[in-house]
Amino acid sequence: GENVEQHPSTLSVQEGDSAVIKCTYSDSASNYFPWYKQELGKRPQLIIDIRSNVGEKKDQRIAVTLNKTAKHFSLHITETQPEDSAVYFCAAADILTGGGNKLTFGTGTQLKVEL
């Protein structure tokens, strides 16, 4: 089955700096890569996703890049703000032939934005 590795496990940045979180996946059949944000005690919420036919996607201060050859994808947050502090999870799935579109999650990155 799919295996997703995520790094780093913790990341501390100064407000206004950029943050980058990286994930690698093992199954070349995976074609959908969402990123979830989970604030303390809350449910995970989708912040951005990317499909395998796209190399990069942006939404205001966040962007995701995908390298299918190397099987890795990254989350980029620019101009970080205190409210960006949370745990971020990457995930991967084969949503074309996978049956059930099951997500495999990484272990999460605790992002702390310091004032």
Place this chain on the structure above:
Amino acid sequence: NAGVTQTPKFRILKIGQSMTLQCTQDMNHNYMYWYRQDPGMGLKLIYYSVGAGITDKGEVPNGYNVSRSTTEDFPLRLELAAPSQTSVYFCASRGSGGYNEQFFGPGTRLTVL
């Protein structure tokens, strides 16, 4: 729409007890999922369903059972609770179509003592 709702929010069980975690969605989603989240870890899939009457195992199904008699409800049953089942349980749902977002419920925090 209430989205995905879960009950209870918190529960403490004794070893060997059983319980059912409830999950309901009002978005007419065909796909529903149960995950568990252990401290400092990602979410691991327990069971999932692609529609009423159809369920299948995920990555960590041992010690759990599910049923899906309606589109709205997807209860998770724990039989003979063990300390290893102490976790936060999230239910999620997704509409049809290849790229739809999974919407999560607020979670149930379960402790087995």
